Amino acid sequence: MTNKLLKGALGFAAVSAVALAGGIAHAKDTITIAVPSFLTGGAAGPFGIPAMNGAKMVTDAINAGKLPAPYNTKGFGGATASVIPLDEGGGATKQVAEYRNLVEKRNVDAIVGYISSGNCQALAPVAEELKQFTIFATCGTPRIFEEAARKYVFRTMGHATADNVAAAMYVKEKFPDMKGYTGINQNYAWGQDSWRDFDLTLQQIMPNTKASDKTQFPKIFAGQYGSEISAMSLDKADLIHTSFWGGDLEAFIFQGNARGLFKKKIGVFTVGGTAAYRLGKKLPNGLVLGARGPYGILVKDRPSALNQWFINTYKDIYGIYPSGPAYQYGQAILAAKIAYDKAGSDASNEQLANALRGITFESFSTTVEMTLGGGHQAATENGYGITEYDSENGENVVKDVKFYPASCVLPPEGQNSVDWIKGGMKGAKC
Amino acid sequence: MEAALTILLDGLQFSSYLFIVSAGLTIIFGVMKILNVAHGSFYAWGAYTAAFFIGKFSDMGLPDALGFLIIVAAAIVVGVILGFIIEQGILKHMYERDEVLIVLATFGLFLVLEDIILIAFGTDPYFAYQPMALLDSVELGGITRDVYGMTLIGVAAVVAVGCWWLLNKTKWGTLLKAVIFDREMGISMGINVPLVYTLTFIGGAILGGLGGAYIAPTISVAPGLGTEVIVLSFAVVVVGGMGSIAGAAIGSLIIGILRAIAVHELPQVELFVVFAVMAIVLVFRPEGLFAPAKPRKI
Numbered sequence: 001m002t003n004k005l006l007k008g009a010l011g012f013a014a015v016s017a018v019a020l021a022g023g024i025a026h027a028k029d030t031i032t033i034a035v036p037s038f039l040t041g042g043a044a045g046p047f048g049i050p051a052m053n054g055a056k057m058v059t060d061a062i063n064a065g066k067l068p069a070p071y072n073t074k075g076f077g078g079a080t081a082s083v084i085p086l087d088e089g090g091g092a093t094k095q096v097a098e099y100r101n102l103v104e105k106r107n108v109d110a111i112v113g114y115i116s117s118g119n120c121q122a123l124a125p126v127a128e129e130l131k132q133f134t135i136f137a138t139c140g141t142p143r144i145f146e147e148a149a150r151k152y153v154f155r156t157m158g159h160a161t162a163d164n165v166a167a168a169m170y171v172k173e174k175f176p177d178m179k180g181y182t183g184i185n186q187n188y189a190w191g192q193d194s195w196r197d198f199d200l201t202l203q204q205i206m207p208n209t210k211a212s213d214k215t216q217f218p219k220i221f222a223g224q225y226g227s228e229i230s231a232m233s234l235d236k237a238d239l240i241h242t243s244f245w246g247g248d249l250e251a252f253i254f255q256g257n258a259r260g261l262f263k264k265k266i267g268v269f270t271v272g273g274t275a276a277y278r279l280g281k282k283l284p285n286g287l288v289l290g291a292r293g294p295y296g297i298l299v300k301d302r303p304s305a306l307n308q309w310f311i312n313t314y315k316d317i318y319g320i321y322p323s324g325p326a327y328q329y330g331q332a333i334l335a336a337k338i339a340y341d342k343a344g345s346d347a348s349n350e351q352l353a354n355a356l357r358g359i360t361f362e363s364f365s366t367t368v369e370m371t372l373g374g375g376h377q378a379a380t381e382n383g384y385g386i387t388e389y390d391s392e393n394g395e396n397v398v399k400d401v402k403f404y405p406a407s408c409v410l411p412p413e414g415q416n417s418v419d420w421i422k423g424g425m426k427g428a429k430c
Numbered sequence: 431m432e433a434a435l436t437i438l439l440d441g442l443q444f445s446s447y448l449f450i451v452s453a454g455l456t457i458i459f460g461v462m463k464i465l466n467v468a469h470g471s472f473y474a475w476g477a478y479t480a481a482f483f484i485g486k487f488s489d490m491g492l493p494d495a496l497g498f499l500i501i502v503a504a505a506i507v508v509g510v511i512l513g514f515i516i517e518q519g520i521l522k523h524m525y526e527r528d529e530v531l532i533v534l535a536t537f538g539l540f541l542v543l544e545d546i547i548l549i550a551f552g553t554d555p556y557f558a559y560q561p562m563a564l565l566d567s568v569e570l571g572g573i574t575r576d577v578y579g580m581t582l583i584g585v586a587a588v589v590a591v592g593c594w595w596l597l598n599k600t601k602w603g604t605l606l607k608a609v610i611f612d613r614e615m616g617i618s619m620g621i622n623v624p625l626v627y628t629l630t631f632i633g634g635a636i637l638g639g640l641g642g643a644y645i646a647p648t649i650s651v652a653p654g655l656g657t658e659v660i661v662l663s664f665a666v667v668v669v670g671g672m673g674s675i676a677g678a679a680i681g682s683l684i685i686g687i688l689r690a691i692a693v694h695e696l697p698q699v700e701l702f703v704v705f706a707v708m709a710i711v712l713v714f715r716p717e718g719l720f721a722p723a724k725p726r727k728i
Contacts, residue, residue: 040544041654044553089654187701216697221658223649224447226579227440227693233573234433234694247555250650258562258576258648282559 028345031079031109033059033336034102036095037329038115039087042221042247046274047115047325051138052085053318054326055113058333059083061313067334068305070362076337079345084108088115092122099123103130110135110352112332115325117141117160117190127153133339133349135356137332138325140292141189142197142417145373152353156335156368157328158293158380158410160190161197161417163243163270165409165425166382167290168201170402171239174288174386175266182212182237184228186220186248194243194270200421212237223251229259238265245271250279257284273297273324276387276396283396287387295327297398298383299365310364331363369406372413379406404430435571437690443579445686446586447645451659452666452678453589454637460610460673461630463529467536468516470660471543472638475512478547479504480643481556481651488560497561497647504643509636512543517631522624540656548653555652562647578647585644586682589637593675606630610673665708671718680719 035055038048059081061067065074075081084106088095095114102108111127112135114120120139125148127134134153136144140160144153171178181202185191199211212235216228232240240261244252253275256262262284269275273291275283291298299307300321310330314322322330335356340347342355358375361368369379385398408430411420420426455469483504484497516539524532565577597603609616609626617623641659649655666685670677685704692700711719 039553040548042555042650042652045555045652046650049553214694214697216693217700219658219701221654223655223658224444224645226443227437227690228697230436230440230573230575230690231694231697234436247650247652247655250555250557251648254557254559254562254650255576255579255648258559258578259567260574264574278555279557282557 441687470656474656476639476642513635671721677720
């Protein structure tokens, strides 16, 4: 009896050892991806909802194997993903608690999303502490990968430095006679970083221009900018820079337009792309418009199969052209697919991170190179154009669009954005 | 000189916006001793209702001037319906409870009403620019000003005069003052205090709704807009003295003008100014600048 038991045990051990050595994997059939985005508050309509729509649309297409080549294999490493939509509102403290809940109690496989720089800034160290594979989709502050090395956290689009260096370069090219500039930006990491990078870049490339000493930093979601518009109207600066987004962006455009602000000053809107389709004729002509990279209205005419699929599918489902956030969330979901396809649907957080680190991939509208922040921060081109209402087709278009390569508007790997700009943007390949 | 005129107009415009909203808040507190956090929701509902119907009427090809009528109607409809339901359905049953509990109840109501906005109107912002576009703009103090924004000063003046007239020149005002002064004595003198409470709450709600409805054409009406305004309104009411209409007017003026000066001269302290004023007033006069006198009961 004892011999039989011993033989049985040895046999089981041998089979188990062979199985392990042979690497018999238990590939998952399903994975869960938490997708936080603003579903309530002023940022929901122009930012959060299109972002969520983009994420869902791309996830559904991946699950069904309906993305154009080379992404036409079914699923995430073969697994079907279910999206858990989450509201990003409520501030960073609430988001940190929600994030811990997602990882520790709901055991999600991946977290893909986040729009607010404040939230990303607060969540990056938490993600590292919990060793959770996380892709930031939209948030812009460069500090996330410049202030600390990350192992599990990624961002699949360029950061605010690219937006503002590109804006400054576009201004230099299109408005060489500009003498002075001012700005109105929200008073938190995103707004402050955006203004800093724009200001520092102009100091380098247009040294004869002067920044106003009365730049405005109203509270985020303030909604009322009457006094700020007066102050900027009286300011001698002939250009206004803003990184406003969401409801603040649209309120500022309404109020500024009613007071003729954009007839007297050049308006540079680094995130203006989200308003382009929504405001229609109410968007003034002549604004310098960015979309935080090659997304939305700036790439509407790009003919690649991936881009045309994205535009047409989105328009079919949601009845409107996709804006930047839809692209950015779709791009982040696509990056998750690439990581899972490479590492397998049962991959650990570490294996997923290894799979995404440092890769280059074709996204819907551009090439994404994960070359910064130790391979965790994407570098993409960035572009701007000038708004014009196309009365024939009844929609806004952008003219004089110019794209700047990533190597022109982002610091080389290992360099801090501020130091790079202050040092004259050495190594920039424009 | 041009800068001074601009600062004055900016300050008056912002003060007017603050006053219209905080007048309702302070009236409700003065009469009912309720710190109504849900007041921010009246503002938001006013804005949404006005923006929704202005947009609808415009789509139907009706004259844009109707927008002004819609603004007033939206304020009244929102104030009457929400004010009546909340006062009769919830607050009426809590008057004998601790004041802190009532504040918590109104906070809960605020959250519920915000969520109902999402269900009723969705997450997409509404635009109701037509009334603002109708009034065009003028050159004043060297800059362009939209006439619609300046009419806000007139609306605030009408509200202020209306409140003064109601309180000081009508029988209804005398009854209100009696209830404010001593509720129990008012009841013993035969005043229908429950009715006074209901009408006061509805009146305050209408003012909150009017603030939102009037501001709607200048903003992107989006979820969450009631949160910002309630914080500012509390600051105004605390500075002016809780329960005082004159206090709300003076508090709005102080905060509005100082904020405008900060935006023009030292933008870095714009956020700080509003709450610095409140802190200073609380240190030296905790009851606010114009708090109504309280009877000493023996």
